[in-house]
Amino acid sequence: MQLPAPIRNLYERWLARRLPPARQIVLDQRRIFIFPTGYGFFYLLVAALLFIGGINYENNLILALSFLLASLFMVAILHTFRNLSALGIRNGGSESGFAGEEGALEIVLFAQRREHHCVWLRWRGQDDQQISIRRGEEESLWLNLPLAKRGRVMAPRLKVESRFPLGLLRTWSYVSLDHYCLAWPRPEESLDCPADGGKENQQAFSSGQSGNDEFQGLRSYIPGDSLRRVDWKGYARGRGLNTKQFEEPVGGRLWLRWDRLQGLGEEQRLSVLSYWILQLDPQRQPYGLKLPGLTLAPDTGDVHRWRLLDALASYPDF
Amino acid sequence: MQALDKALAQVGRVVLGKEEQLKLALTCMLANGHLLIEDLPGMGKTTLAHALARVFKLEYRRVQFTSDMLPADILGVSVFDPNTQQFSLREGPVFTQLLLADEINRATPKTQSALLEAMEERQVTLDGVTRPLPQPFFVVATQNPVDQAGTFVLPESQLDRFLMRISLGYPAPEVELQLLAGGDLREQVRELQAVINSEGLIKLSRVVGKVRASHELLDYVQRLLDATRSDDRFVAGLSPRAGLGLLKAARAWALVSGRDYVLPEDVQAVWPSVAEHRLSARQGGSVAAITQSLLQSVPVIRR
Amino acid sequence: MARIYQVPSHTRLWLALAVLLCSIPQLVKGPLWQAGLLVLVILIRWLVEQQRLTLPGRMVRSLLLIGAVALTFYSFGRLYGPEAGVALLVSLFALKYLEVVQQRDAYVVIVLGYFVCGTALLFSQTPGMFLYVVLCMTVLTSCLVGINHSDTRASGFLHGKRALVITLQSIPLMMVLFLLVPRVAPLWNMQVGGDKARTGMSDSMSPGQISELSESAELAFRVDFQGDVPPRAQRYWRGLTLSHYDGRTWQQAVPKGQLESEYLYRRGTEKPDWYRKLESRRSYEQERYLYEVIAEPSQRRWLFSLAVPFPLDGDMALAKDMRLVANQPVSQRLAYRVESVPAINEVIGLTPQERQLMLSLPQNAGKKARGLAHQWRKESSSARDISQRALRYFRDQPFHYTLRPPRLTADPVDDFLFRTRRGFCEHYASSFTFLMRAAGVPARVVVGYQGGEQNDMGTHFLVRQYDAHAWSEIWLEGEGWTRVDPTGAVAPDRIELGLREALENSEDGRDLLADLGLRRFSDGGLFAKVSQWIDYVDFRWQTWVLGYDRAFQSDFLESLLGAVTPARIAIALIIAVAILMGFYAFFLLWQTGNEKLTLMEREYWRLHQRASERGRPLVAGLTPMQLCQAISEQWPQAAVAAENWAKYYQKLHYDPLSPPDKQQKRHLRSLRNRLYKLLD
Structure with missing residues (x-):
């Protein structure tokens, strides 16, 4: 069912003009297409056969039956159309992923005026997902999106389709959502950590020690101190409860820096930074990121990691 | 209600030309919430906090946060006494009625979270001993928005603990002139008269809960919350807790405005200071601009 | 698996x-x-x-x-x-x-x-x-x-x-x-065997056959008259003429050597002589009846009509003995329109062959009857006189009209005329015809139905099996075939009132009616009413739905559209479908799904809309007071009125202690109306 390329291009351009992208779209007659399904044509054939039968047997009631079938079909046009009409679609959340893998976009459907049954959503090359929305409610769906290369991956045109209630007709609409998924740079292994704080940090990570600070001395234990830093050996020797004191390294925290990766291409720099974010994340050491035009303060945790990766993905338009 | 007007007038004598912010600060106190002031140094943050404490006759302490501060420096220490073989608690500065936490973003996340936990629970637990904080208990924290070097910006999840965030900003020229002509501010603060005592304040904050809110108003608040959730310019919408805070702040504002029921104006008045610091915009957006635009687009009356 | x-x-x-x-x-x-x-x-x-x-x-x-x-x-x-x-x-x-x-x-x-x-x-x-x-x-x-x-x-x-x-x-x-949708002619012909024939008239008549029919209340056919309705005594629905008698049974017969085309006229074929004569007389006559017959399936080809019928629809032929013959056996309900002109039967002549057939009698039947007939012939001057004598004989002698006649023995004619003298219409018709033939008057038996009751709705007549009847026709010089009903001489009620009445007026008849469980339609209470209605629906179904054929449709379309052209039909079809679909679309698609706004909410939005229409457009997020300010800015003269409205509104809408009552709402509306006048 592939059209020749020039025709398809024309069609795509026409669609783009007719259905410009938006963050939120309520389907109306301008956007909804309708056409009989295969079964719909079969059904019409049956109606035609009954019509011929009625004519030949000069049987008015069989004729009436064939007219009833035809009328059902016509009324079904309205009902099928109605099932998609006034359906609202808007952006939901977005789940980023590494380039080459899959991200996901959340599509929120809302029913302002009536309920919508068995609506199928899909974008090209993906499986259908079905959803029903009750009047006045919202439902959301996550649709996977392959992320080809780093950056913002715009949502493809979404196909919204329904055959409800009789399956005789198919009504559909294309929705261009102004919605995107961030594709993080694919991590690229690199030995040098492009971070302020230098080599000792890097070694500290690689040797797997907990803590990266210089040991400074002991002080008496203050409640609230981390129990990991208590000098348990000393306590066992009867020296009382003492806390090990460490000196923070220069700058206090790690800064991953773009400008320490001189001589690499843009994408490669981003990939190396991505790699090191993943490396630093499990260390529970606050780390920050300095990119041209954006500085993100050091912190730890999942949210922080995502924020940094998102920054790498959206570089240079944050 | 006259007491509230008087209190506003008193504080207004030392914090000049900031009636709106004063009213918000007072509202925040009445709503039993903590206040975050984001401003450059020298804008009168300390004066404001101190003046509020004076006017309501509250026990007042000020802590300057630094990066070497430990949780114990705020909460207190449980000291082991080898003679009695027991721990004894030495209360930290948090045991007061009004705590000014200056430059909170200079402390390490650990210290920050210790304070924030105490703020939320209004009690301190040290070595399994739980001690309640005095009543009432307010924290006025300040944060320097510009100088980020060597600071730990409060994470969004922690910002939720503050009912409101305000910023004072530069004074208007004529006000500044007045300020320059005036004497020592510290002196003036000390001269302020107490208007109500702390018990009075507690009573007032109980009255806040009795300010009536109609179903239609709750509906409006809900629509506003919903709008933040469905607007994809935000990373995430407001939490239900933020919604409760918004309603409580609107009630307090109505009380400060001398009304015993809430109007949508009250909600709109507290909206920026309640909502902005809890929301973060996706790339490039200004939270302030978007929250403001929601007030324009969300219908006040259902339609 | x-x-x-x-x-x-x-x-x-x-x-x-x-x-x-x-x-x-x-x-x-x-x-x-x-x-x-x-x-x-x-x-x-x-x-x-x-x-x-x-x-x-x-x-x-x-x-x-x-x-x-x-x-x-x-x-x-x-x-x-x-x-x-x-x-x-x-x-x-x-x-x-x-x-x-x-x-x-x-x-x-x-x-x-x-x-x-x-x-x-x-x-x-x-x-x-x-x-x-x-x-x-x-x-x-x-x-x-x-x-x-x-x-x-x-x-x-x-x-x-x-x-x-x-x-x-x-x-x-x-x-x-x-x-x-235009009815097209069948692409190829198909016929389906319909309901099996129920009781009905057979193509011969022997004693007892019609009296059996009289025990059935089943419908034979319906008649819908347009215009004049002939009186009951004239409503003889002719079905068959029987010309050959074997001493017991009367049967259909045509003279030897007669071709079908000579006695059957089918539209489109060459018109026989007798038909041309009929046609030329048809237009002079005033007395004519136009009606539609809806026949129940009988599996027979003959159709029922009043004397001298002219079929108005195709698919049937007119026979020389003044009756209609369908092209196929009536296997499903059949509706046909007929115009009957009673007074023109005289133009149909009698050929010598026909005369011979109409006088033929079986060799050794009815010796006594023949004697009687010969005697009448000698004493009479004309054929009419002979028939008068015969009728007088039936009237004067002790003949009885009964549904349960005694059995007849070897010679049914003599046995009935001189011994039992109790009989039903077929006995009288048969013996009268026999007597006429024996007296040299050409005669034949006609079977069909007589009378019929009108539906309570007054729309149409129902002819049932118990209306089955047999009578005679004799050939009179100058008058043609003339109907003589000997039953009328014995039981005038049968003709004037119908079988029900006739039986009720006789002694044994009443018992008989009870025995048979036959009740007159109009006698019963609610049940009868309902069955009348059912009959009416069935009749209309028959005429309007099943009978809506090509001819009917083109009449209907002509009255609707003025002229039946494909373009007009198409336009009418499109318009009608579009109107209906538009109506449905309106209800299916334009129903507002929003919960209904309260009166207070509508008040606000009305003002909001009016202000937006008359002045600059306003955003949705305006509190009542802000709306009032926006109005005051644009219409300073309305400032006071606007503030009054806004204050009143916010108090009513937002203070839960004072939910608005009717009077307050009315006051609010009056405030808004005052404000309306100031916005222009």
Whole structure:
């Protein structure tokens, strides 16, 4: 069912003009297409056969039956159309992923005026997902999106389709959502950590020690101190409860820096930074990121990691 | 209600030309919430906090946060006494009625979270001993928005603990002139008269809960919350807790405005200071601009 | 291999119901094994759905199919033809239902269901059957809704409701199509054996045959007169003329050597002499009756009409003995329009061959009767005089009119005339005709119906089997064939009032009526009323729905459109369909889904809208007070009124302690109206 390329291009351009992208779209007659399904044509054939039968047997009631079938079909046009009409679609959340893998976009459907049954959503090359929305409610769906290369991956045109209630007709609409998924740079292994704080940090990570600070001395234990830093050996020797004191390294925290990766291409720099974010994340050491035009303060945790990766993905338009 | 007007007038004598912010600060106190002031140094943050404490006759302490501060420096220490073989608690500065936490973003996340936990629970637990904080208990924290070097910006999840965030900003020229002509501010603060005592304040904050809110108003608040959730310019919408805070702040504002029921104006008045610091915009957006635009687009009356 | 049933559970019951309902019309009249097959299939499906049985494999299904085909052949002797074909279709329908596994199979079952519904209408065309078929269609549509509803919240009840709504919406459209879509001539001819003939007139008459008919109240035909209605005593519905008598039975006969084209005139063929004469006289006569007859199926070719009928529709011929003959036996209800002109029978002549036939008598029957006839002939001057004498004889001698005449022995003519003298119309008609022939007057027996009752609605006449009658016609020089009813001489009530009255007026008749359980239609109470209504509906169904043929349609369209051209029909069709569809679209698509706004909310939005229309557009997020400020800025003169409104509004709307009562709302409206006047 592939059209020749020039025709398809024309069609795509026409669609783009007719259905410009938006963050939120309520389907109306301008956007909804309708056409009989295969079964719909079969059904019409049956109606035609009954019509011929009625004519030949000069049987008015069989004729009436064939007219009833035809009328059902016509009324079904309205009902099928109605099932998609006034359906609202808007952006939901977005789940980023590494380039080459899959991200996901959340599509929120809302029913302002009536309920919508068995609506199928899909974008090209993906499986259908079905959803029903009750009047006045919202439902959301996550649709996977392959992320080809780093950056913002715009949502493809979404196909919204329904055959409800009789399956005789198919009504559909294309929705261009102004919605995107961030594709993080694919991590690229690199030995040098492009971070302020230098080599000792890097070694500290690689040797797997907990803590990266210089040991400074002991002080008496203050409640609230981390129990990991208590000098348990000393306590066992009867020296009382003492806390090990460490000196923070220069700058206090790690800064991953773009400008320490001189001589690499843009994408490669981003990939190396991505790699090191993943490396630093499990260390529970606050780390920050300095990119041209954006500085993100050091912190730890999942949210922080995502924020940094998102920054790498959206570089240079944050 | 006259007491509230008087209190506003008193504080207004030392914090000049900031009636709106004063009213918000007072509202925040009445709503039993903590206040975050984001401003450059020298804008009168300390004066404001101190003046509020004076006017309501509250026990007042000020802590300057630094990066070497430990949780114990705020909460207190449980000291082991080898003679009695027991721990004894030495209360930290948090045991007061009004705590000014200056430059909170200079402390390490650990210290920050210790304070924030105490703020939320209004009690301190040290070595399994739980001690309640005095009543009432307010924290006025300040944060320097510009100088980020060597600071730990409060994470969004922690910002939720503050009912409101305000910023004072530069004074208007004529006000500044007045300020320059005036004497020592510290002196003036000390001269302020107490208007109500702390018990009075507690009573007032109980009255806040009795300010009536109609179903239609709750509906409006809900629509506003919903709008933040469905607007994809935000990373995430407001939490239900933020919604409760918004309603409580609107009630307090109505009380400060001398009304015993809430109007949508009250909600709109507290909206920026309640909502902005809890929301973060996706790339490039200004939270302030978007929250403001929601007030324009969300219908006040259902339609 | 385990087979997975994919038709959703909420639709299984609908599907089973659809299969059952669609099959019932065939099961009722078809062989018993069909019902057995369906019960078996439904049972298997039920067990499968209970997961107590796996779906039968290909082998079992093939065996069932072969069995069904074999049984069909066994029951009908063939596999083609309407009866056998429909039986086969219904069996296949059940077997297809057995193997429903996927949505596609369910679609096939539903489509087969449409055909099964269609075939049910081949054999019965009553309004009840059509309603039943519409019901089946609704159930089939429910199945369609069900198999397209793969939602966890779906429920079978809602499928039915949705299907009912869709079907009800389709019915007006169906009527439009029915009225306006042009009827095309059949592409090829097909006939279906319809209802088997019930009681009815046979093509011969022997003693006792008509009196048997009199015991039936079944409908023979209906008549709808347009314009004048002849009086009861003139309503002789002629069916057959019987000219040959063998001493016991009267039969149809034509003179030897006469060609069909000489005594039957069919439209489009060459007009015989007698028809040309009839036609030339037809237009001079004033007395004429225009009517439509709707005949029940009789499996006979003869049709009933008043004397000297001219058929107005095709498919039938006029015979020289002044009666109508259908081209095919009447196997289904048949409606035909006739114009009868009673007074022109005189122009039909009598050929010598015909005269010979009309005088012929069996050799050795009725010796005494012949004697009587000869005597009358000698004493009379004319044929009319002879017939008067005969009638006087019936009147003067002790003849009785009875539904239960005694048996007649060897010579029925003499036995009746001189011994029993108790008889029914056929006895009188038969013996009168015999006497006339014996006296040299050409005569024949006519059988048909006499009278008929008018429906209570006053619309049409019902002629029932008990109106069956026999009378005579004699040939008079210069007058042609003249009707003589000897029964009238014996029992004038029979002719004037009808059989019911006639029997009620006689002693034994009343007992007889009670015995037979025959009651006059109009006698009963509610039941009779209802049956009159049912009859009326049936009659209208017959004339307006089943009788809506090409001729009727083109008349109707002509009165509707002025002229019947394809363009006009197309335009009318498009307009009618568009109006209906637009009406539905309006209700289906424009219904607002929003919860209704309260009066207070409407108040606000009205003002908001007015201010936005008259001044600059306003945003939605305005509190009442902000709205008031926006108004004051643009219309300073309205500032005070606006503030009054806003203050009052916010107090009413936002203070839960003072929910607005009616009076306050009215006051608010008056404040707004005051404000309205200031905004321009």
